[in-house]
Amino acid sequence: MNILFVTHSSINSNSGYHIHNYANELVKLGFNCIVAVPPEQETVSDSSAADYLVLNYNAVLQRNALFSGQGSGPDIVHVWTPRETVRRFTMQLGEKYSFKLVIHLEDNEEHLCEVFTQRSLKQLLRLNPVQLDNLIPPTLFHPVYGRQFLQQADGVSIIIDALSEFVPATTPHVTLWALANEQLFFQRPLNIKLRRKYDIPDEQMVLVYSGNVHVANAREVRSLYIAVALLNREGLPTTLFRTGQDYVDFLGSNPDWIQGYVKNLGVVRYQDIPQIMAAANIFVQPGLVDNFNNYRLPSKLPEFFAIGRPVVLPATNLGLCLRHLSEAYVLPQADAVHIADAVKLIRQDLSLYQRLQQGAVEFAATHFSGRQLGHKLAEFYRSLMP
Numbered sequence: 001m002n003i004l005f006v007t008h009s010s011i012n013s014n015s016g017y018h019i020h021n022y023a024n025e026l027v028k029l030g031f032n033c034i035v036a037v038p039p040e041q042e043t044v045s046d047s048s049a050a051d052y053l054v055l056n057y058n059a060v061l062q063r064n065a066l067f068s069g070q071g072s073g074p075d076i077v078h079v080w081t082p083r084e085t086v087r088r089f090t091m092q093l094g095e096k097y098s099f100k101l102v103i104h105l106e107d108n109e110e111h112l113c114e115v116f117t118q119r120s121l122k123q124l125l126r127l128n129p130v131q132l133d134n135l136i137p138p139t140l141f142h143p144v145y146g147r148q149f150l151q152q153a154d155g156v157s158i159i160i161d162a163l164s165e166f167v168p169a170t171t172p173h174v175t176l177w178a179l180a181n182e183q184l185f186f187q188r189p190l191n192i193k194l195r196r197k198y199d200i201p202d203e204q205m206v207l208v209y210s211g212n213v214h215v216a217n218a219r220e221v222r223s224l225y226i227a228v229a230l231l232n233r234e235g236l237p238t239t240l241f242r243t244g245q246d247y248v249d250f251l252g253s254n255p256d257w258i259q260g261y262v263k264n265l266g267v268v269r270y271q272d273i274p275q276i277m278a279a280a281n282i283f284v285q286p287g288l289v290d291n292f293n294n295y296r297l298p299s300k301l302p303e304f305f306a307i308g309r310p311v312v313l314p315a316t317n318l319g320l321c322l323r324h325l326s327e328a329y330v331l332p333q334a335d336a337v338h339i340a341d342a343v344k345l346i347r348q349d350l351s352l353y354q355r356l357q358q359g360a361v362e363f364a365a366t367h368f369s370g371r372q373l374g375h376k377l378a379e380f381y382r383s384l385m386p
Contacts, residue, residue: 001381001382002031002032002066002067002074002076003031003032003033003034003076003078004034004036004060004066004074004076004077004078004093005019005022005036005080006036006057006077006080006086006089006090006093007019007035007036007037007080007086008038008081008085008086008139009038009041010042011035011037011041011043011045011054012042012045012046012270014211014299015081015106016045016047017045017047017270017299018080018106018178018179020045020048020181021047021180022176023035023050023051023052024050024051024370025370026374026377026378027051027052029378031378031381032067033051033053034052034055034066035054035055036054036055036089037055037056038056038057038089039056039057043056046269046271047181047184047270047271048183048271061092061093061096073096073097073098073099074093074097074099075100075381076099076101076381076385077097077100078104079101079103079104080106081103081104081106081109081141082103082105082109082149082150083109083138083139083140083141084137084140084141085138087142087145087149090149100155100384100385101152101153101154101155102153102155102157102381103150103153103155103156104156104158104159104176105156105158105159105167106159106297107292107295108291108294108295109140110141110143111291111292112140112141112216112292113136113141113143115216115292116140116215117136119135121143125144132144150166150167150168150171151168153168153171154172154384155171155172155173155174155380156168156172156173157173157174157175157380158173158175159175159176159177159178159296159297160175160177160295160297160317160318161175162294162295162317163295172380172384174376174377174380176373176376176377177297177368177373178302178368179373180302180364180368182370184270184271185277185303185306185307186274186306187308188274188307189278190281191278191279194276194279200279201237204237205231205236205238205239205281205347206238206239206241206279206280206281207228207238207281207284208240208241208242208243208280209221209240209244209284209300210242210243210244210277210300210303211244211300212244212246212247213244213245213246213248217287217292219250220287220334221250222250222251223334223335223336223339224284224336225251225258225262226258226336227286227337227343228261228262229258229261231340231344232261234340234344236343236344238261239262239263240261240263241263242262242265243267243268244266245266245267273303277303277304280309281309281347282309282311282312283304283310283311283312284311284313284334284342285298285300285304285313285314285334286314286339287313287314287316287334288316288333288334289314289333290316293314293316293317296317297317298317301313301318302364302368305360305364306361306364308357308360308364309357309360310329310346310352310353310356310357310360311328311329311360312331312334312346313331313334314331314333315331315333323359325356326355327356327359327360328360328363329346329356
């Protein structure tokens, strides 16, 4: 079977890494896989060896035979989100090939559209078509065209069960959690070498947050920074290692209150992230129970669990699937005060720390197995074919 994945961003992005892991698993099962990325995006994955081909949209449309062998076209086109750049490319692809369409949902796209346009969905839908088209950039979900696109899908994959409410009633769907790259993310000992490079004592608490900051998550990342400041003020020396880019100013005009407690490593190679994570004592995923977090599964969470540290997270998305005090420390809201209290408690209780550490490793082995989820996706594809 020929599978064409289509992503809205680079192969070296959270969505791209998600596709990378699934494509490699499908290749092991005998599928032929190609990944299409927008023009001018990277076509070489830096996550690890890729067993599939990466082409940009233009190259895909220009090739006479997309796949080698008897069937040159895709049997299934699996698009990663129904955002405009993906939808438009898929419409062009449909003029050239006949295929089954699967759309992947990884966010509450309607909520993100509201956040980025600063207008409610009702306000957007009251605009005339020209006004709406001018307002929605290619990187966003279109409230009209996006819904029509979902109605055209032969199947839908969702990253978390809550997203099923956006799936048309008669369309089959499958839940596909994000995978941790098992070649990179596995149980690792504490990275003392990196800690000492930054003059961090062995007994000091270290947290790690890997990821970009944008409009949708700025408030919750700020809450993690505040938690670090609180821990230091309350007598528990704590350092935050941070990787990624800031697309918004979330610390305010005078960030002196936090700068001494954060080691900002900027954008790093994906292969280097596991070693940075290994410097952590505890992992924290900040966030509230809201329309943003209820419908997503942060891609760093499978990686947190695979590294083997206690994980603190809110009672939403993945947090609803975990046993509190056994597989993770689940907070009603992972805001600054609750995060600081949880970190202090876990740090002071060795038996709790060890129990959460072991629970994280076991949960990763059971629920983030690439082989298991690869088979699940393969069976879903087969169910859609004649």
